[in-house]
Amino acid sequence: MMHNEDVSESTQTQQPHKASWLILISIGLGVLMAMLDVTIVNVALPTIQQEFHTSFISTQWIVNAYTATYAISILMISKLGDLYGKKRFFLLSMAVFTFGSLLCAVAPNSLFLNVSRGIEGVGGAGILGLSMALVGDNYEGKQRAFILGIWGSIVGFGTSVGPLVGGVLVQYFNWRAIFLINIPVGLIAMYLGIRHITEKFHATDRHVDLLGMVLSTLTVACIVIGLLNKENDLSQSWLTPQIAGWLVAGVVLLGIFILWEIHVPHPMMNLALFKERTFVGSCVAAATISFGLFAFFTYMTILMQDYMGYSPLAVGCQRLLISAFPLVLGAFVGYLVGRIGNRLIACAALFLEGIGFFLMHVMLGYHLTWMVLIPAFIFMGLGNAGINPAISNAALENIAPQNMGMASGINSVFRQLGNCFGIVVQGLILSAGYRTSIMNGLHHSVLAQHIVTAGPFAGMALAKHLARVPHILPLIQHAYYDGVHRLLCVITVIFVLSTVGCWFLLKRKPSSDVPLDQH
Template identity: 40%
Template sequence: MKDSSKKWFSLIAMSLGVFMGLLDVTVVNVALPTMQKVFNEPFAQLQWVLNAYTLVFAVTLLIVSKMGDMYGRKKVFLASLILFVIASVVNGFAPTLLILDIGRGIQAIGGAGMMSLSMALVASNFDGKRRGLALGILGSVIGLSSASGPLVGGLLVDAFGWSSIFFINLPIGIIAVWMTIRFVNETPSYGKDQKIDFIGMILSAAALFSAIYGLIQKETHINWAWTDLRVGGWLVLAVVFLALFIYAEAKVQNPMMNLKMFKNINFVGSALVAFALGSGIYAFNTYLTVLMQNYIGWSAFDTGIRQLALSVWSLILGPVVGILGNRFSKKWMIVAGLLISGAGFLFLIGQMSPTMGYAQLWPTLVMIGIANGIVNPLLNSAGLEGVAPHEMGMASGLLNVFRQFGTSFGVVILGLVEANRYADVVNQHAAGLHLPAKLTQGLINAGPFSGHQIAFSDVISKAPFAHELQKVVVNAFDKGLVQICYVAGAIVLIGAIGAAFFMRESKEIIE
């Protein structure tokens, strides 16, 4: 087989791994109601099926990235792929929620390895203009996998049950493992004779764990103050661990992370864009799905079909922007993409109403989808420009950390914006309906998601004030979503400004 053909088959292998790893971040959302019936557990406990994956995924990204740089990215990518597939099968057979949570954590280690090393492997397996095209295609896969979770999950759960979302990884994984062995070229083991920086690994994992866990605590307990030790204590601890990590890395002879990478202003700009992409666009998708399923009333499958207007652009635009990125400024293309998403948020603000349908929603989906389809592929290639070959695994891992941390941060911040506005609107209108005080407080404590379930429950629907109450709850969510659009728009605008000021077209390598 010609070397050029082998390279493209290697891209397919890495794309399959990335698709599985990221799809499993979002696909589980659709299966949670079914899982709740099977395991008979409260929803607060069930959320750890999501949180266990998110937490371990973020914590291990940098560690597996460094191991790939040291011992060969293909070896670590392949090991991650196999671990992911085995954990997926275990999850499908999980007899209890605890076993499923543990399996999801193990699965996340494999997902982190596949995600963080795929970009570095593509960068080392391709060169010249083909590298930009290949990274563009990989970026389109990243965007597609993140956005297509509701559709894929809805299809599988409806047809085969919740366990199918894990079993589907077995045939795909076997193909990806064979193709990785057959077609992906190994990278040099840049640090095989170096000592492993265990201190750096432990401190980086502790910092990320503390930060993500603190945000999860806030997300699941909206009423807890930031100063509550169960929230703020973890975030302060994250800052302490980060400071210790920076101090340790500056002293160690062979550090886990070369802090000089952050002297590369282009990489700093790329990290800022990755954070804005996660906290502005990916986090917003969570509330967009809630709008479509809970408040408009579409099924998971119907929601997934309609969200194709958002996700399909990642598939279409990835290769195109990869080619265009070799001819035009990646920086200004990224700025334009982020501004398009901002326009999408502003458009939705003008369309928001309790009677909103797909006709009012699809233009926003298209604009956000086009933005993601432009920014994600270019971010991968632009972020690795100027990074030394032996640092590419760590650099791609860091970009993924910023994207993942941005998503976790955005979900919490946007959730607080929604919850606060929802509570204000419910309070304003409750007195006029002469609702029982306990019901009003119950709706506020339940928040916009569970509040909808209460308002539309069989018991409340029989009350004389039911129709007016339901209108209030829907209006409260809509008002909160308007505020979310303003905040998400501000985030992507800051990301666009950061890209304009910090990103470069420089090829200088930081040693």
């Protein structure tokens, strides 16, 4: 085993420059596909619903099936990668994702499509969960920080640009093209990965903590299902069995999992990872950016499409002002991370996000044009460009090679749970502001209750239906804006608090370029 490690590290050191970039292309293409498919389907939902003649809830599970299976399976796949080969399970995940995309493209009905999206989600979990660890295996020191900068830019860009790519494909082709495009990309990425990706072999105990794997999977599953049930009906109380029951079960299982992992001789998860405060800081920052920015995209899209009146394609183009920054600046930010460390970059990025949300709160008013949002979008884009390279590099600092897959997987779980929790909590905050504005504007009348019950997502459709009621259109528009303003204030505070927390959690720049993952 030690001989294999020496051979691998020697190969790593002498790796040609061309091969180094081919490794990045393989990993990058896989990550881009996985992140695009988190958001790319959103703009196609109305078209799919019309073609399959299905309900809104069934259609919404086209999105939820991907995110749920993604979050549920990522820890198990990451651990299997650590035990039996990160490259092997990364490529297997790529194959599963590509096969799932093919099934989605030929789906004859919504049930088949939902199941196929679940298969895609399992593949996407392995791709993202192991990609960061493979970067850690294939690159060292400042080069690793630089490559992780590019990796982070792909994560941020892929999530942000999904609606634009989806809008173009739906408008000029059809919704099935969203999935067909993954097939050639996946095959190219697998071919390059088979030929060029290497990994560090290390002596490791391959005892499988089967109960730990089951408990971790069930824990995440219960929490995600509870949050998705709340997301599907924000008017439901948190105390209903289909929400509280799942969440309480998740918390109980989490406690059992921790107790089991502490006492079992060969744990599925090395809980010592959480003693490393830089790793904890990376998870906090990952959850914050997903909770604050990526979850907000849902409500910003509704604002710009329904209440400002822009087309899905136009909204995708406008959001390029946020999504283009990671693509353009990712490599440079990765270089800066290698030079000055994670803490300053991550905290600056979080603070820039906070400024962006504060500017949006100040400048939005009740305008019906997106131009007033440009300064806010610029700050959001700059923060989005800086955060992923810094936290992905921080997540791998001082982590032994045999734990890199799990560290990467845990970081990705925090991203996904942050997004799920963010969509639910932001929806509740926005709905509360919307409700207060409607009730005050219509003096708590029966009509006000009817509008509030329909919810902010149906606001503009209801306004057109009630067009004969005086001043109803501006009243509903202003109510949604009031909800958005309340939401922007909360998100701003969260980014400021996260900035302060990460400043104390993340360590300063290491004094040496010696790889920190070697124990």
